[in-house]
Amino acid sequence: MNQPISSQLLARPVAFAPYQDNHGLRLDSAAEARAHAAGARVGISQAHESAQLHVTGSATYTDDIPELAGTLHCALGLAPVAAGRLLSIDLALLAAQPGVVRVFTAADIPGSNDWGSIVHDDPILCDGDIRYLGQPVFAVVAESREQARRAAALAKKLIQAEAATPVLTPQDAHAKSQYVVPPMHLVRSSSGLDEAGIQARIQAAPHRLQGQLDVGGQEQFYLEGQISYAIPKEAGGMHVHCSTQHPSEMQHLVAHALGVAAHAVLVECRRMGGGFGGKESQSALFACMASVAAQQLQRPVKLRLDRDDDFMITGRRHCFWYEYDVGYDDAGRILGAAVTMVSRAGHSADLSAPVMTRALCHFDNAYWLPEVAMHGFCGKTNTQSNTAFRGFGGPQGAIAIEYILDSIARQLQQDPLAVRRANFYGTATHNITPYLQPVRDNVIHELVDQLEERSSYQARRAAIAAFNATSPVLKRGLALTPVKFGISFNVKHFNQAGALVHVYTDGSILVNHGGTEMGQGLNTKVAQVVAHELGVDFARVRATATDTSKVANTSATAASTGTDLNGKAAQDAARQIRERLAACAAARHGGAAEDVRFANGQVTVAGKTISFETLVGEAYLDRVQLWSDGFYATPGLSWDREKMQGNPFYYFAYGAAVSEVVVDTLTGEWKLLRADVLHDVGRSLNPAVDIGQVEGAFIQGMGWLTTEELVWHPQTGLLMTHAPSTYKIPTANDCPPEFHVQLFEGANAMDSIHRSKAVGEPPLLLPFSVFFAIRDAVAAAGGHQALPPLQAPATSEAILRAIGAVQAG
Ligand code: MTE
Numbered sequence: 001m002n003q004p005i006s007s008q009l010l011a012r013p014v015a016f017a018p019y020q021d022n023h024g025l026r027l028d029s030a031a032e033a034r035a036h037a038a039g040a041r042v043g044i045s046q047a048h049e050s051a052q053l054h055v056t057g058s059a060t061y062t063d064d065i066p067e068l069a070g071t072l073h074c075a076l077g078l079a080p081v082a083a084g085r086l087l088s089i090d091l092a093l094l095a096a097q098p099g100v101v102r103v104f105t106a107a108d109i110p111g112s113n114d115w116g117s118i119v120h121d122d123p124i125l126c127d128g129d130i131r132y133l134g135q136p137v138f139a140v141v142a143e144s145r146e147q148a149r150r151a152a153a154l155a156k157k158l159i160q161a162e163a164a165t166p167v168l169t170p171q172d173a174h175a176k177s178q179y180v181v182p183p184m185h186l187v188r189s190s191s192g193l194d195e196a197g198i199q200a201r202i203q204a205a206p207h208r209l210q211g212q213l214d215v216g217g218q219e220q221f222y223l224e225g226q227i228s229y230a231i232p233k234e235a236g237g238m239h240v241h242c243s244t245q246h247p248s249e250m251q252h253l254v255a256h257a258l259g260v261a262a263h264a265v266l267v268e269c270r271r272m273g274g275g276f277g278g279k280e281s282q283s284a285l286f287a288c289m290a291s292v293a294a295q296q297l298q299r300p301v302k303l304r305l306d307r308d309d310d311f312m313i314t315g316r317r318h319c320f321w322y323e324y325d326v327g328y329d330d331a332g333r334i335l336g337a338a339v340t341m342v343s344r345a346g347h348s349a350d351l352s353a354p355v356m357t358r359a360l361c362h363f364d365n366a367y368w369l370p371e372v373a374m375h376g377f378c379g380k381t382n383t384q385s386n387t388a389f390r391g392f393g394g395p396q397g398a399i400a401i402e403y404i405l406d407s408i409a410r411q412l413q414q415d416p417l418a419v420r421r422a423n424f425y426g427t428a429t430h431n432i433t434p435y436l437q438p439v440r441d442n443v444i445h446e447l448v449d450q451l452e453e454r455s456s457y458q459a460r461r462a463a464i465a466a467f468n469a470t471s472p473v474l475k476r477g478l479a480l481t482p483v484k485f486g487i488s489f490n491v492k493h494f495n496q497a498g499a500l501v502h503v504y505t506d507g508s509i510l511v512n513h514g515g516t517e518m519g520q521g522l523n524t525k526v527a528q529v530v531a532h533e534l535g536v537d538f539a540r541v542r543a544t545a546t547d548t549s550k551v552a553n554t555s556a557t558a559a560s561t562g563t564d565l566n567g568k569a570a571q572d573a574a575r576q577i578r579e580r581l582a583a584c585a586a587a588r589h590g591g592a593a594e595d596v597r598f599a600n601g602q603v604t605v606a607g608k609t610i611s612f613e614t615l616v617g618e619a620y621l622d623r624v625q626l627w628s629d630g631f632y633a634t635p636g637l638s639w640d641r642e643k644m645q646g647n648p649f650y651y652f653a654y655g656a657a658v659s660e661v662v663v664d665t666l667t668g669e670w671k672l673l674r675a676d677v678l679h680d681v682g683r684s685l686n687p688a689v690d691i692g693q694v695e696g697a698f699i700q701g702m703g704w705l706t707t708e709e710l711v712w713h714p715q716t717g718l719l720m721t722h723a724p725s726t727y728k729i730p731t732a733n734d735c736p737p738e739f740h741v742q743l744f745e746g747a748n749a750m751d752s753i754h755r756s757k758a759v760g761e762p763p764l765l766l767p768f769s770v771f772f773a774i775r776d777a778v779a780a781a782g783g784h785q786a787l788p789p790l791q792a793p794a795t796s797e798a799i800l801r802a803i804g805a806v807q808a809g
Pocket residue numbers: 273274275276277389390391518519520522557558559560561562563693696759760761
């Protein structure tokens with residue numbers, strides 16, 4: 001049917017039924033029920049610990065906390081130009097606005113005017129130098145949120161600035177050698193060549209490919225925006241409720257801004273309505289500002305952004321620009337690759353350096369590169385400071401090699417899957433990454449074999465060729481792309497965690513750990529680990545809000561390590577309690593402590609069975625400590641930042657996806673018809689939660705590569721796409737009608753928590769397959785003769801431009 005896609009869509013009832021379609025394929029509920037009966041509490045599709053609260057609207061987010069009497073509201077006045085000098089602010093007029101209690105500028109911050117996470121280059125309020133359009137210049141505190149926002153909206157009129165010409169693109173920053181951190185170089189040769197030698201190897205190869213690629217950024221679009229609620233406490237203390245992935249860092253930065261010690265500041269987060277990396281560092285500006293106002297006024301102060309301000313103030317995924325030069329052989333094997341990556345870092349360093357490090361360490365993706373020269377530049381621009389977003393540079397690094405391999409296959413007129421396979425890391429040889437960590441747990445060969453089979457890749461490849469041969473307007477495309485993703489923070493000391501487990505005398509259990517809940521199911525998994533360790537039902541364990549006064553010096557919940565780190569720490573705490581309980585049971589009832597068994601809420605000791613709570617009561621009377629702390633530090637990690645080598649990752653997570661699309665070559669519209677995913681989470685702690693993470697990451701990554709486009713005005717530097725009206729994230733209707741997500745069978749080779757693997761970020765790379773399926777369809781529009789110059793995001797406009805190019809060329 002060669003009707004336009006839009007009319008096909010109208011004709012087709014919207015099908016959102018990925019669950020019914022293939023329920024049996026995805027979860028083995030009978031096996032899980034048997035394991036549960038035998039006492040297992042991990043490996044079970046336990047519902048999210050807050051599922052009922054979420055769907056009934058009774059889950060408490062920061063803005064839902066009942067406000068204390070006397071609470072004031074803060075709003076931020078934003079810079080009206082992207083670069084230049086702040087000349088003056090009409091503070092008198094601001095102070096005279098209805099309801100306004102106080103206006104703050106940089107001079108009113110008692111401690112340091114800085115919220116920078118690594119490099120201290122992020123002013124809370126503008127210190128004279130205007131860095132981007134939207135930068136907070138003043139804060140206004142009023143009796144109501146409405147009054148504060150009305151006053152702040154006068155910023156455009158009341159701020160006098162001397163405007164300069166902004167630097168907006170990574171290319172422009174690169175041309176001016178303007179970077180937020182020094183350039184990074186990762187040059188590695190398996191045959192001892194220097195960079196000139198690698199370049200010569202590329203030139204001497206049977207085939208050569210040179211090109212450039214643009215990949216756009218992405219807004220986190222957490223449903224709950226940035227928010228902090230600061231409550232002054234006695235003797236200079238501050239209690240901050242903050243939607244943040246990093247309570248400890250918020251604690252430290254608030255303490256610096258207030259000029260007090262860390263012990264005076266308590267930061268608490270029960271849950272976030274999504275973080276996606278956007279609350280790893282960038283929650284700090286709001287935590288600091290609300291706290292400064294609360295301290296100065298000695299009244300509670302809430303600062304909640306509206307969506308447009310959130311877009312205008314905070315950064316997001318870095319867009320990247322690449323220039324590449326590769327040499328390859330007749331089989332499409334890469335013999336040498338040189339790549340320059342330039343990111344749009346924005347006005348400050350934020351996390352741009354570790355993001356670029358991860359990008360450079362993921363350019364290899366699943367492929368062995370014998371000779372590689374990589375150069376990473378974090379371009380300093382007059383835009384929001386870009387930051388963490390699910391994948392943290394990994395997706396930006398890996399998409400470049402995928403683009404290169406896709407192009408090589410097209411130049412050789414081979415199936416891209418064959419070329420990808422020819423480059424896969426080996427298992428025993430050809431398995432050293434550019435940063436010299438060996439890949440020891442490679443499952444990509446069997447995983448891709450299984451997926452190729454289950455998705456009927458070859459048969460569909462033939463069917464699509466047949467369809468395209470007779471379909472002049474609609475073209476179909478297909479692609480299979482693999483993922484290999486390194487798990488651990490690429491900063492060694494972040495890989496540690498702590499937990500506290502309390503067993504109360506009624507046998508109920510409370511667990512607190514350093515991780516934060518953002519919907520990903522961390523609390524559910526940690527509570528499962530504790531229930532499993534103590535042999536009790538899940539319902540007996542309650543997870544509490546993350547709180548810097550309970551577990552100190554925590555890392556961000558990031559790098560997908562939440563469960564790996566906090567799960568191990570909580571297991572350590574629970575195990576200590578179990579061992580004390582076992583010793584108590586043996587002392588009272590006989591037998592050896594090692595033989596005491598805990599399962600299904602029962603304790604078996606010397607042939608007797610007693611309930612868990614009975615033993616807990618006995619242990620209390622025997623003065624046994626019924627609570628414990630726990631700690632974990634990931635073993636075996638190393639990283640030399642200068643040489644860019646070491647063992648930055650504890651293990652790798654793998655996955656692959658096959659996507660099929662149809663593209664309307666007259667309008668550039670497209671539709672994802674079917675996606676098949678096989679993803680490696682090791683031995684899943686919770687298959688339902690893991691599948692949810694894979695599905696969510698897939699659709700989120702698809703949005704990044706297709707519909708989500710950020711546009712800054714090329715002269716003024718105004719971010720013009722700052723609301724859902726102009727920035728298009730995917731919805732339920734963008735899920736493919738056929739969406740088969742399966743978990744790969746196999747345990748983690750490393751001793752992770754119950755041999756599971758991290759799941760949060762790696763599946764964000766799976767929808768590369770959607771982008772390359774679109775590129776495949778575009779290539780078909782040109783009879784597979786020309787390389788489609790498709791850039792990301794592949795918006796309908798970008799698709800049409802690429803079709804125009806392949807049909808012209
Ligand atoms: N899932 C939901 N529902 N909401 C989120 O904000 N963030 C992602 C991922 N999955 C996120 C999510 C990101 S960026 C990371 S690093 C991990 O969750 C963090 O949690 P984990 O380490 O516990 O997996």
